[in-house]
Amino acid sequence: MREFNVEGVCVPEEHYMVDISGKLEQIKVMVDKQKYFVINRGRQYGKTTTLFELEKFLRDEYTVISISFEGLGESAFSTEENFCREFLKLIKEALELSGYSDVEQAKWVNESVNDFSSLSRHIRKICKDSNNKYVLMIDEVDKSSNNNVFVNFLSKLREKFLARRAKKDFTFHSVILAGVYDIRDIKLRLIQEGFHMPALGETVINNSPWNIAAQFNVDMSFSAVEIQTMLREYEKDHQAGMDISEIANEIYDYTNGYPVLVSSICKRIDEVLGAKWDVEGIRQAIKLLLKEENPLFQSLIKNLTSNQELYNLVYRLIMNDFRLPFNPDDQYVNLGARYGFFKDDDNRVGIANRIFETRLMNYFVNQGLHDKIKATPLRYTDEEGIIVNGKFNMQVCLEKFAKYYDEYYSDKDVKFIEIHSRYFVLFFISSILNGHGFIHLESQSTDRRKRDVIVNFFDQQFIIELKIWRGEKLHNEAFTQLLGYMTKRNLTEGYLLTFDFRKKKEPKQEWVKMEDGKKIFNVVV
Secondary structure (H helix, E strand, O other), X not given: OOEOOOOOOOOOOOEOOOOOHHHHHHHHXXXXXXXXXXXXXXXXXXXXXXXXXXHHHXXXXXXXXXXXOOOOOHHHHOOXXXXXXXXXXXXXXXXXXXXXXXXXXXXXXXXXXXXXXXXXXXXXXXXXXXXXXXXXXXXXXXXXXXXXXXXXXXXXXXHHHHHHHOOOOOOOOEEEEEEOOOHHHHHHHHHHOOXXXXXXXXXXXXXXXXXXXXXXXXXOOOOHHHHHHHHHHHHHHHOXXXXXXXXXHHHXXXXXXXXHHHHHHHHHHHHOOOOOOOHHXXXXXXXXHHHOOOXXXXXXXXXXXXXXXXXXXHXXXXXXXXXXXXXXXXXXXXXXXXXXXXXXEOOEEEEOOHHHHHHHHHHHHHHOOOHHXXXXXXXXXXXXXXXXXXXXXXXXXXXXXXXXXXXXXXXXXXXXXXXXXXXXXXXXXXXXXXXXXXXXXXXXXXXXXXXXXXXXXXXXXXXXXXXXXXXXXXXXHHHHHHHHHHXXXXXXXXXXXXXXXXXXXXXXXXXXXXXXXOEEEEEEO
């Protein structure tokens, strides 16, 4: 029986998989055009599975050599001779495991190859004398991209590519490299991570050895329609009776199609939640996922904490609702995009998906980053009156928050409170949820500059719009905006929390009746 896989390569006979044939067709067009390119995406983004499927997809027209630098020790990159021998050995083994003939395998064996010049001649002879068109695919290339020998290897492939164009050499028809980093910008990684290449000098540092690579624009994320293809396969086997379109759209809404997150949600619904294929089941699966320490989240936090400037930027985007244009020439926007933190959200920097945003938000909240916040006791965050018979009462929660805020923050530095107002709310509510629910942030379709706090507690969902008092007119407009968003999500109740820093403010806690029987709990602190 097949299962949802979140560990390593996916195999159609063993795992439920999204139909990526459309993506493979797009990649094949690049191969047909003899392009050299890099598939660079974040951790667990389906790169290895894509190469696995691509190899099968291309075999009718090409001899595909699919190797990986995963697990190669340092000795393989210590000298050109060692690298050349390991490289040819990997090719022979790959051809053997892919079922190519002994004759084809034997072509690549050559003990006299001991440097890149002799390797180049060896590749030239094979590609010239053979009727086969060779496609070289190398996975996990950035495992060794800090190495002089590897950089020289790339330079040799580049040299042969350019010579082939000038009709002066024979080489691989197409070369595909896969990894987290874009090898075209290898110098950025070398500088950021402190590597030094004295043997290559400043010329290589300032000029990428892989600037021949074509732009890879194939969308590796899964669309809602593509997610449906996987759910249909599951439905055939289990007759779960799910609404495939609704489930696919909801999963996409939280994951933005990040492959391992899509499979992770499905796996938890199937194996942990008793095949609860509905919206509530998805939220419960996300709640379980957010509690886990898995390799993806560990990598996310590691990359965040290893760069203070990136850390500060991500914090401001999430916790301070900071707005920043998506400029790929900005060093930290570029780096965040490489790590999978950022996406281009209508020409501004957005967090890649809701699950990442929620996980990072939880991390920031749990860190207690600011002493003024960390030192404040949470006497009002007990569950009494807030969680009753398994139901969350948001009215009582916000009433307690208002009391908490008035006691500890109302007389604090106004600028500090204004900057960190969202943090106070998230910190307070998270302490009550205590892992039994989760919070995410969401833009209103009517105003993409506004981001509301969405609280999920089992089958309940609450929308809280956070505002700074900017006058009566804007305050009244906030009711209209929130009402529109409530209507979109079929909710009859909404919550408006306003921070008022005027000396003569008027604290409020009241229900305001709106049209069609809807109402908004208005809190001013």
